[in-house]
Amino acid sequence: MSEKTEVKDVDRSLHDEKNEEKHRYKAQKGLTPEVIREISREKNEPEWMLEFRLKALKIYQNKEVPTWGADISDLDMDNIITYVRPDADLESDWDQVPEEIKNTFDALGIPEAEKESLAGVGAQYDSEVVYHNLKEELVEQGVIYMDMENAVKEHEEIVREHFMKLITPNDHKFSALHGAVWSGGSFVYVPAGVDVDIPLQSYFRQNAPGSGQFEHTLIILEEGANAHFIEGCSAPKYSVNNLHAGAVELFVNKGAKLRYSTIENWSRNMYNLNTKRALVDEDGVIEWVSGSFGSKVSMLYPMSILKGARARAEFTGVTFAAEGQYLDTGAQVIHAAPNTTSTVNSRSIAKDGGHAYYRGLLKATNNAHGAKASVSCESLMLDNESKSDTLPIMKLQTDDIDIGHEAKVGRISEEAVFYLMSRGISEEEAKAMIVRGFVEPIANELPLEYAVELNNLINLELEGTIG
Amino acid sequence: MYNKNLVDNLTTGQSKLLSSRRKESYEIYENLTKGDYKRINLFDYQFPEYSPYNKEYLKEKKWQQELMIKKMTDNLNNEEEIINYLDQFKDKKVKKGNQGLDPKYLAMVEAFYNTGLFIKAPQNVELKVPVEIFYELDQENPFLIDNNLIVAEENSNLTIVIDYRMQDQNLKAFHNGLTRVIVKENAVLNIVKVQRFNDQSDNFDSNISLVSNQGELNWIPIELGAKNSVTNNENTLIADGSRASISSVYFADGERKLDLGFKMNHQGRHSSSEIESKGVLKDKAQKVFRGDLYFQKGAGQAKGSEREEVLLLDKTVDSDSIPALFSEEDNVEGEHAVSAGQIDEQRLFYLMSRGMTKAEAKQLMVEASFNPIFDKIPLNDLKGSVINDVKTRIRS
Numbered sequence: 039m040s041e042k043t044e045v046k047d048v049d050r051s052l053h054d055e056k057n058e059e060k061h062r063y064k065a066q067k068g069l070t071p072e073v074i075r076e077i078s079r080e081k082n083e084p085e086w087m088l089e090f091r092l093k094a095l096k097i098y099q100n101k102e103v104p105t106w107g108a109d110i111s112d113l114d115m116d117n118i119i120t121y122v123r124p125d126a127d128l129e130s131d132w133d134q135v136p137e138e139i140k141n142t143f144d145a146l147g148i149p150e151a152e153k154e155s156l157a158g159v160g161a162q163y164d165s166e167v168v169y170h171n172l173k174e175e176l177v178e179q180g181v182i183y184m185d186m187e188n189a190v191k192e193h194e195e196i197v198r199e200h201f202m203k204l205i206t207p208n209d210h211k212f213s214a215l216h217g218a219v220w221s222g223g224s225f226v227y228v229p230a231g232v233d234v235d236i237p238l239q240s241y242f243r244q245n246a247p248g249s250g251q252f253e254h255t256l257i258i259l260e261e262g263a264n265a266h267f268i269e270g271c272s273a274p275k276y277s278v279n280n281l282h283a284g285a286v287e288l289f290v291n292k293g294a295k296l297r298y299s300t301i302e303n304w305s306r307n308m309y310n311l312n313t314k315r316a317l318v319d320e321d322g323v324i325e326w327v328s329g330s331f332g333s334k335v336s337m338l339y340p341m342s343i344l345k346g347a348r349a350r351a352e353f354t355g356v357t358f359a360a361e362g363q364y365l366d367t368g369a370q371v372i373h374a375a376p377n378t379t380s381t382v383n384s385r386s387i388a389k390d391g392g393h394a395y396y397r398g399l400l401k402a403t404n405n406a407h408g409a410k411a412s413v414s415c416e417s418l419m420l421d422n423e424s425k426s427d428t429l430p431i432m433k434l435q436t437d438d439i440d441i442g443h444e445a446k447v448g449r450i451s452e453e454a455v456f457y458l459m460s461r462g463i464s465e466e467e468a469k470a471m472i473v474r475g476f477v478e479p480i481a482n483e484l485p486l487e488y489a490v491e492l493n494n495l496i497n498l499e500l501e502g503t504i505g
Numbered sequence: 506m507y508n509k510n511l512v513d514n515l516t517t518g519q520s521k522l523l524s525s526r527r528k529e530s531y532e533i534y535e536n537l538t539k540g541d542y543k544r545i546n547l548f549d550y551q552f553p554e555y556s557p558y559n560k561e562y563l564k565e566k567k568w569q570q571e572l573m574i575k576k577m578t579d580n581l582n583n584e585e586e587i588i589n590y591l592d593q594f595k596d597k598k599v600k601k602g603n604q605g606l607d608p609k610y611l612a613m614v615e616a617f618y619n620t621g622l623f624i625k626a627p628q629n630v631e632l633k634v635p636v637e638i639f640y641e642l643d644q645e646n647p648f649l650i651d652n653n654l655i656v657a658e659e660n661s662n663l664t665i666v667i668d669y670r671m672q673d674q675n676l677k678a679f680h681n682g683l684t685r686v687i688v689k690e691n692a693v694l695n696i697v698k699v700q701r702f703n704d705q706s707d708n709f710d711s712n713i714s715l716v717s718n719q720g721e722l723n724w725i726p727i728e729l730g731a732k733n734s735v736t737n738n739e740n741t742l743i744a745d746g747s748r749a750s751i752s753s754v755y756f757a758d759g760e761r762k763l764d765l766g767f768k769m770n771h772q773g774r775h776s777s778s779e780i781e782s783k784g785v786l787k788d789k790a791q792k793v794f795r796g797d798l799y800f801q802k803g804a805g806q807a808k809g810s811e812r813e814e815v816l817l818l819d820k821t822v823d824s825d826s827i828p829a830l831f832s833e834e835d836n837v838e839g840e841h842a843v844s845a846g847q848i849d850e851q852r853l854f855y856l857m858s859r860g861m862t863k864a865e866a867k868q869l870m871v872e873a874s875f876n877p878i879f880d881k882i883p884l885n886d887l888k889g890s891v892i893n894d895v896k897t898r899i900r901s
Contacts, residue, residue, distance in 0.1 A: 404820060419835035422802065427601075428830040434845055435824075437817035443843040445828070447800075449835040 071095060074218055081187055081221075084194060094207035094217025101211040107366050107397070108335040113281060113309055176234060182227040183238055186254050189225035196227065200256055204287040204315045204343075212283040212311045216252050220285065223253035226267060228294075230260040237299075239268035255286040259294035259322075266297040280308045282333075288316035288324060292346065295323040299483070304332035306362060312338050320346030320375075327483040328355040330367050339397060341370035344378035344406075351380040356480040359392030359424070368398035368430070369413075373406035373439075382413040383479055388424035398430040400441065407438040415445040418476055506554055507534070512616055520584045523577065526591070530615035533608075540607035542735055544793045544825055545762040550707075550733075553679045556648040558619045562640050571630050572663070577621035577652050587623055590656055593715060594685055598741045601831045602797035603766045605737045606711045614652050614683040614711070621652035626661035626692070635664040635697075635883045640680075642671040642702065647678040654685050657692035657720070664695040664883050671702055671730075678706040680731075685713050688720035688747075695723045697882055701894060702730040704759055710736040716747040718773070725881050728755040728763060729894050737766040742776035742807070752878045753782040756871075757790035758898050766795040769811075771804035771837070780811040783878060785871050786822040787899070793825040798841065802833040811841035816848060816871065868899045 074095050078088040103110065176183065182193065190197050207217035224240050240255075257267055269286075282304060290296050296316070304310050310333040316324040326340050342351035353369035371380040386394035396415045417426040428445045450472050458468035481489045512531045516524035541548045568574060575581055605611070624636065640649055649669075657663060671678060680702065688694050702708055708731035716722050728734055740749040749769060757763050769778035780796050798809040815824055828841045848870055856866035875895065882888040 407820070417830075417832070419832060422805075422833070422835045424835065426830075426832045428841075430828065432826040432843060432845065433824070434817065434826075435822070436820050437822060437847045438820070439817070439846055441843070441845040443826075443828070444840070445830055445842075446838075446840040447830050447832045448838050 069095065069098070069215075069218070077219060077221065081190075083187075083190060086198065087190055090202070091218050091220075094202075094214050097207045098211060098214035098218055101214055103211055107337050107395075108364050110309060110311070110335060179232045179234075180229040181232060181234060182225065184225050186223035186225050186256065187221075189256070193225070193227070196258065197225065197256065200258060200287065200289060201254075202285070202287070204289070204317055205285045205313050209313070213285060213313050216254070216283050216285045216313070220252045220254045222251075223255045223284070224257075224267075225255075226257040226265065228257075228259045228263040228265050230291075231262045232260075233263070234265040237266040237268050251280075251282045251284065253284045255284070257287070257296065257298075258289045259291055259296050261291045262293045263291070264295045266299070269298070269300045280305070282308055282310045282312060284312045286312070286314040286340075288314075290316060290318045290322040290324050290349075292319045293321045294319075295325075297325040297327065298340075299327040301329040302332055302336070302338075306332065306334050308333040308335075310336040310338060312336075314338070314340040316340070316342045316351070318342060318344050318346060318349040318351065321348045322346060323350045324352070325483075326351075326353045326355070326369065327480060328353070328367070329480055330355070330357045330365050333365070334363060336363075336365045336367055338367045339370050339399070341372065341399075342380065343372045343374060344380065345374050346378075347375045348377045348379075349375060350378065353380075353382045353384070354480050354483050355384045356477050357384070357386040357394050357396070358477075359386070359388045359394040361390035361392060364393045364395070366395040366397055368396045370399040371401070371411065372399075373402040373409040373411065375406060377408040378406060379409065380411045382411075382415075384413075384415045385476055385479065386415075386417045386426060387420065387473070387476070388417070388426045389420035391423040393425040393427075395427045396429065396445075399433070400430065400443075401433040402436055402439050402441070404435045406436055409436075409439045409441075411439070411441050413443040416476070417445075417447040418473070419447065419449050507552065507613070507617060511555060515578075515617065515619075518580055519578060520581045522584045522588050523581065526588065527616050530612050531617075534612035534616045537609040537612060539609045542607075542733075542764050545733065545735075545764050545791050547733055547735070547762070547764075552613065552681075553648065553677075555617060555619075556646075558640075558646045558649050560641060560643075560646050562620060562638055563622065564637070564639060567634075568632065568636050571626075571632060572636070573623070573625040573627065574636075575623045577618065577623055577654070581623075587654060590654060590687055591685065593687060594713060598743070598770060598772070600801075601799050602829050603737070603768060603795045603827075605713070605739050605766065605768075606709060606735065610681055610709050611683060611711055614650055614681055618650045618652035618683075620649060621654075623654045623656075624665065625656040626658055626663045626694075628658045629660045630658075630663070631661065632663040635666045635695075637884070638665065638667045640667065640669045642669075642676070642678040642680070642706070643673055644676060647676055649678070649680045649682070651680075651682040651684075653683070654687075655694070655696070656687045657689060657694040659690045659692060661689075662693045664697070666697045666882075666884060666887065667699070668887065669698070669700045669702065669708070671706070674703045674705075676703065676705065678702060680706070681709040683711045683713075686715070686722065688714065688716045688722045690718045690720060690744075692717075693721045693723075695725070695881075695883075697725040697727070697887075699727045699882075699887065699891060700730055700734065700736075701891075702734075704730070704732050704761060706731050708734040708736070710734075712736075712738040714740045714749065716740060716742050716744070716749055716776075718744040719746040719748075720744075721748045723749070723881075724751045724753075725878065726751065726753045726765075727878075727882075727891060728753070728757075728765065729891070729898070731761065733762050735764045737768070739766070739768040739770065740778070741770040742773050742778060742804075744773040745775055747773050747776045748778065750779040751781065752881060753780075753784075754875050754878045755782070755784040755792065756787075756895055756898055757784070757792055758787040758901070760789045762790070763792040764795075765793065766797075767811075768795075768797040769799065769809055771798075771800045771807040771809060773807070774803070774805045775807065776804060777808040779809070780813075781878070782813045782815075783874050784814070785816045785818060785874075785899075786824055787818040789819075789821045789823075791823040791825075794827065796826075796828045796841065798830050798839050800832040800834045800837045800839060804834050805836045807834070808838045810839070813841075813843045813845075814874065815843075815845045816874065817845065818847070818867070864900065868896060871895065871899055 207214040359365040388394040
């Protein structure tokens with residue numbers, strides 16, 4: 039008789055801490071051009087941004103909700119407060135950040151991390167950045183790391199040239215929504231040849247019931263630049279369904295290298311419908327590291343567009359779907375130039391009735407000769423209440439390519455357990471080792487403090503029951 | 506064209522229950538709107554005019570003694586038995602993945618079939634020689650809708666070869682077929698289907714099966730022809746220890762388009778399945794491969810594997826692969842693998858260094874890839890002519 043391995047849920051008490059709501063401004067429920075104008079006025083935005091928002095709103099109102107993938111019929115857009123600003127002005131001095139907000143961030147360990155070796159913190163509380171800092175040396179090198187609102191004003195030209203050019207409001211309903219109501223987020227600009235050797239990170243949080251979060255992240259790496267950006271998400275739990283429809287646009291120019299790491303740990307009532315895209319030029323490299331643990335429903339498919347010769351994309355992802363979760367994630371790679379390469383490595387775990395879905399796309403256009411791609415998806419099911427699906431789509435439009443794909447689904451191998459036990463390891467420990475080994479590829483890709491947090495998040499306390 | 510009058514004409518002289526089945530299907534057909542096959546740009550497809558098929562498609566009668574073989578269009582005295590078998594397909598067993606050929610195409614077959622066989626291997630019958638069926642299309646018979654039902658009763662063992670073919674290269678023919686298969690306890694059934702229509706014709710084909718305890722069903726679909734070919738092969742392993750396999754070969758050249766769907770739906774414990782597909786795309790050919798492995802809850806210790814290999818011979822081809830793995834059971838083993846690319850340059854170089862021309866070397870390598878599946882064709886004549894057809898297509 040084989041034994042099932044028990045995997046405990048993530049201890050959420052730390053992350054599901056919520057503060058009393060205290061706002062100086064709250065947009066009215068529902069979406070109208072007036073709401074959009076108010077948002078724009080509050081932000082003191084240039085005229086073109088307001089026009090852009092209004093145009094996106096029109097597209098949003100005319101687009102259908104996607105019918106494939108997750109069931110999002112519970113989502114009532116008219117009742118989502120799209121813009122909530124916390125009761126704090128932009129601060130550059132930690133001491134001036136309000137106590138309440140500080141407490142939450144303290145619980146999440148952010149200031150500690152910053153004190154150590156981190157370049158800057160852009161923590162998003164509700165919809166706006168409340169704290170921002172960047173090491174002086176980076177400023178000297180010409181690196182810009184600031185909140186998106188100010189970037190629109192201070193670096194108008196470059197923002198205007200890139201903003202929602204990669205993800206357009208026409209792409210889908212939620213990108214249109216994002217275009218209309220986006221708020222907060224980070225802007226990173228790394229000049230040619232600059233190597234940012236310490237990771238830039240931002241920690242996003244949501245804190246108002248029914249509030250959507252629509253942060254926009256825009257990262258531009260000039261020729262030969264190098265950077266690592268870390269995005270982490272955690273939100274307290276509320277009874278009203280929450281929506282997250284952010285957008286991440288990454289521009290990787292010739293020979294530049296960007297690593298974009300995410301640990302998403304939204305509370306279990308969140309609809310996470312995020313859109314992420316990277317455009318990679320000649321010899322450029324984009325590396326995605328993605329962990330999806332939280333949310334009620336996730337639909338997240340980071341796309342890498344390899345438009346320059348020899349551009350490279352790597353995707354490493356872990357998805358952990360527990361009770362009540364439907365996590366529909368995957369990677370998209372478009373090979374649009376000669377000799378481009380990509381590697382996709384995805385692991386998913388489903389337990390307690392969770393549903394993990396890998397949905398990927400690999401496309402090679404007719405000038406992608408010499409392209410090489412490999413996709414590997416593995417799913418581990420910890421019980422038979424859960425579901426695990428894999429759907430990797432491939433579209434090849436040229437002959438001179440080398441494409442390999444593999445996928446597997448199954449539970450913990452009894453043979454492996456038996457082998458480890460024959461080496462003197464207890465059954466519980468053997469199973470624990472196998473599950474830890476299963477998620478190791480992503481843990482290895484993260485900086486130490488995030489790897490530790492990843493461990494906390496998964497909290498893979500394995501208990502075998504013998505008898 | 507496809508109206509009540511036509512159904513009335515078709516039911517004249519046909520036995521009662523099967524006639525009313527046609528009429529029910531017509532009602533369904535009437536109320537459906539036709540779907541599109543977007544991935545191969547087949548939009549708003551217009552069915553050609555109906556015409557009867559008058560050729561004999563079951564040429565020899567030597568199996569008649571051991572098997573029960575009847576034409577579905579005849580006045581049958583065992584129609585209750587047939588209806589009972591058909592009713593087993595009524596409840597939709599598949600919840601996920603590709604849903605087979607468009608329902609309108611299926612309803613069209615059931616309402617307007619002009620040919621079709623009921624083949625039953627009774628209990629314990631083991632047939633040494635394969636049953637051969639030839640659906641040949643020509644100038645007089647350019648339109649084929651075949652509705653087949655094949656039943657392998659307990660402990661029976663048989664092989665059926667269905668050859669869809671045509672000689673005429675300038676004719677625009679149409680085929681829409683449905684083959685339903687029931688494999689009972691411990692029975693073994695092999696079905697070889699060869700499709701070699703000309704490059705003007707359109708082919709639609711659905712295959713649906715139910716496999717019982719320890720039953721085994723092996724499909725060998727070989728797709729070499731037609732301008733548009735849309736096929737689906739869907740197997741439900743309903744009971745413990747049931748097995749099914751698909752060994753598919755396709756070759757598409759010119760501007761031909763293929764949309765091939767394969768599905769294994771595991772319900773029984775210890776059920777096992779294998780999908781193997783080998784294909785070659787040349788010129789501006791387009792192909793979609795859909796392979797689904799679906800482990801339904803309760804299919805403990807089931808195993809399924811899916812492998813697709815595609816050789817791309819030209820820059821202008823378009824190859825889509827959609828392999829899916831759906832699992833509701835933890836205690837299963839499912840895996841799929843896809844490899845796509847061009848012919849290995851080093852091997853090509855080696856063969857050419859031994860005195861072969863590039864074309865010959867390519868041809869040899871394509872044959873080498875197909876041969877393991879061609880070897881499963883039980884008739885030497887058919888195998889020879891299939892290999893010849895592949896050769897001709899590579900050279901052209």
